[in-house]
Amino acid sequence: MSFISICMATYNGSQFIEQQLISILQQLDEDDEIIISDDGSTDDTLEIIKQFSDQRIKIFINANIHGPTGNFENALEHCSGRYIFLADQDDIWLPDKVAVISNLLIDYDLVLTDCEVVNQMGHQIHSSFFEHRGSRKGFWTNLYKNSYIGCCMAFRRDILQYILPFPKQIHMHDWWIGLLVEAKGKTIFYKKPLIKYVRHGGNASPTGETGYSFAKQLLNRLFLFFNVAKRLLA
Template identity: 35%
Template sequence: MATYNGEKYIEEQINSILKQTKQIDELVICDDKSSDSTVQIIDSFNCDLIKLKINLENIGYVRNFEQAISMSSGDIIFLADQDDIWRIDKVSKMVTFMNSEKCDLLCSNFDLINQKDEIIEDKKKYNIPSFVIKEHREIITSISFSRLLLGNVVQGCTYCFTKNVRNKYLAINNQEVYHDWQLMLIAAYNEGVFFYNDNLIQYRLHSNNSIGFDNKKAKIELEIKKPKIVPTMVQFFRDFNKIQKLDLITKIRINIVFYLRIAYFIAKLHLPI
């Protein structure tokens, strides 16, 4: 878990993690130099399972999550946001599937809640990836590498993944691509990503989300940037290729998608993927 000024919701989230039907082995929390009472609330649990690191300076949530992942020692690692609520059987259900199937990363569906813990019934009002809100889905669905090249499809706070994926992610050492998309792509290249269609967390929408779902009524603006000589994602895959060789067809597809900025325009225009 990466925390920053999360005093309003952090206690409820930690309680939901510690009270799982399958007990966790550790809860690694990296705090990004909060200026509120977040750290004091975490300390008040006085729990041996909690491993807290407080940053001396603010490093941002991408590096902070990377730091927390690097400190994790388990065979199966879960990501957690500071302001959500886990369903009590989340760990049990996901670990059971991970242990019984060939799976490198498992993500789940979620409920949306507001600042008062009230369920937001209509997800379609928000810019949630179409993959998540698709109806009549099987309980388990694989997510292909090809689909993920166009953009991530599920929130990182629903993930769990293997130590092998963790080690590859840390070896790539990329600070420009969102950590959850990196983890997805690493696992998906070996056809090891699955979606569990059960609402195992309550994902909170509020004004201080680091990343969230905008209301669809919000104005869409295309941000025009000077393209890099080597697109960010192409560089990521070059680094990925150093630890796991990519086949030629995959390299060609990567160059087409990212030199033509296809994924960029899909994300900016909120097109379904």
Template identity: 35%
Template sequence: MRISIAMATYNGAKYIHEQLQSFVDQTRQPDELIITDDCSTDDTESIVREFAKNAPFKVEFHRNEKNLGYCGNFNAALMKTSGDLVFLSDQDDVWFPEKIEYMTKIAESNSDALAVMNDAELTDGELNSVKLTKLGQMKSAGMGPERFVMGCCAVVRRELLDLCLPIPKAFKAHDNWIIAFADGLDAKVVNSKVLQYYRRHESNESQFIANRTSKVTRYHFFKHSIKTLAGSGNEQRYKLMEQKLVINRLNEILSKSSVKRRNQLEIMFREASNKLDHQRLRLNLRKKRLLTRGPLLMKLLVTGHYRYSRGILSFLRDMLG
């Protein structure tokens, strides 16, 4: 089985060498490392090219002609991979030596899985452990594995990439897009083994609450959720756009005469369509007066419609108008 690593870089000179060395230290090394760089202005390129001279596997470095952004840069890297299994990598983490070998075995023993994910140990910027893991933080916050979408902890099959690449330019996060398809097809496996350090520092892209380096509780998660939901409707409108993009891609896939997993894709399409209808209805109801809006929202709640969003939290947000 051919193994690829896809890495997207941008001004990663401070930390990237440690991650590159962790690839060399793997008990099962990759067949190729594909790096796309988003017009870095530091020494990222020179560090990678020097590393490539003596790397025991193929290393490709591609510098984008223009800045593509975080999601676009990862899309470019993934499009250039050729492996049967593709590991997604951040530029500032450090993998444990057994990560590739262990995750490959998990993928091989779960032949229907399109994405396999591992846990990660949270550290500070100097790679000092804070004695917390990503899945541990999610569990203590009351979140289930369906919320686990961290790309740097994922290995995906070529079959999944064939379905979901290229990632639409309007989509913000590459991992949200890719894992949404794995989840929608009920083809994601989450393994609790910790297989890497996840470095937290001032330049991290992800601000997800479970990535904090202090203990997260259900109270913290509830408080964070209320603060987020009480904001403007921009986030809800973006979610609406996301669902439209997913549905458009599913339409493209299902229009082909020969498609693997057609039944699962059709189920995913129906669920995505229901979510889109739900989000549209929520936005329309928010425009109504509270006396009119309240009973209608209560009906949606008791009939289970809020399963397509975030349950009682989304209901409370809609009550605010």
């Protein structure tokens, strides 16, 4: 079994995928893996990935529901690592991310780290996502205002037993994972930024629920709460 699995969902990410893979691969050991689930890219994303010719990179085509949630679920279904990191295709990992988080996962089921928010030119938008969002632990806190963004999350393999499969009604996979582990496991919010979180206007997974009506936001939370309760009682 691989020690670390990086689960990455890709879709038309040719503009950023190379720099992201470089930032990740330099932190991995020979036995680690990057599981890439592609959601039917029509650009040259897959060609760029294959040019790395790195045996640690394994590509799978998404056979689940299209979109970020189904794509990440497909990646998780194919990973074999003891520790699992989620990765977006368009960010940049800072050099100590894997080492710091791996050490924290000895004592915690899930680690959420802070990140520096930048634009596509690398210019800083926010020095701390946690400070900008007002992030803090707690099930009810994060049901009301979610801070669990997947690109800053890593967790032990054990939690796959209760987070999978993803319910069809949930808004986003990372919110679902965070709430379930808040309810059932042990989490930590690590306050040092460990990635450059790139926002370029075309991100597949938007931060928060910007543009959603109040009714839609309320419905998202009701679906999440109902499905978390159902999973915990199963």
